Amino acid sequence: EADIYQTPRYLVIGTGKKITLECSQTMGHDKMYWYQQDPGMELHLIHYSYGVNSTEKGDLSSESTVSRIRTEHFPLTLESARPSHTSQYLCASSETGSVGNTIYFGEGSWLTVV
């Protein structure tokens, strides 16, 4: 079982608000990821990190930002939320050196911007 946690699970906020989605994993994994997924659509990688102080943009452009100050923590921030940011955000992690480098996902955070 994967030990990766996301909060909040569901959030409705107003346009222009700042929001941080939290993601924590207790497996000591060095790599962490954020995916964005609209209902019924594909997952798109928006950010990833190889380790502490490492962050990279993914394949889908996103106005969100991430930070990786601690191994276990990979928060995602939207400085000024807009309705177009309404989506599900999925956090994941994996470990370098594990056979096949399996990736484990959290339960997701559903964000609605009104």
Place this chain on the structure above:
Amino acid sequence: DAKTTQPPSMDCAEGRAANLPCNHSTISGNEYVYWYRQIHSQGPQYIIHGLKNNETNEMASLIITEDRKSSTLILPHATLRDTAVYYCIVRITSGTYKYIFGTGTRLKVLA
């Protein structure tokens, strides 16, 4: 980067084996084939992975062709709870360890 092709949807009768195909004709020699599934509104769940040998675990079996250009995920006795979107992924090994998810196969298990 190797890409995968899966049928968009499949139906399977409850109790029967569900065989989900995946084509990955451009796979490289050191790339693994992974299968995940996503039940509505949840994060994707790891099922199984393999390199070139067939693999089996408590959830499923993975059959990889000898040329590694395709694979099949087998759920031996599908239940209603197996209704989900199933993703076949080839692990990209360009140094980024990125996982690219396609559209997957929407499996519906029928009572």
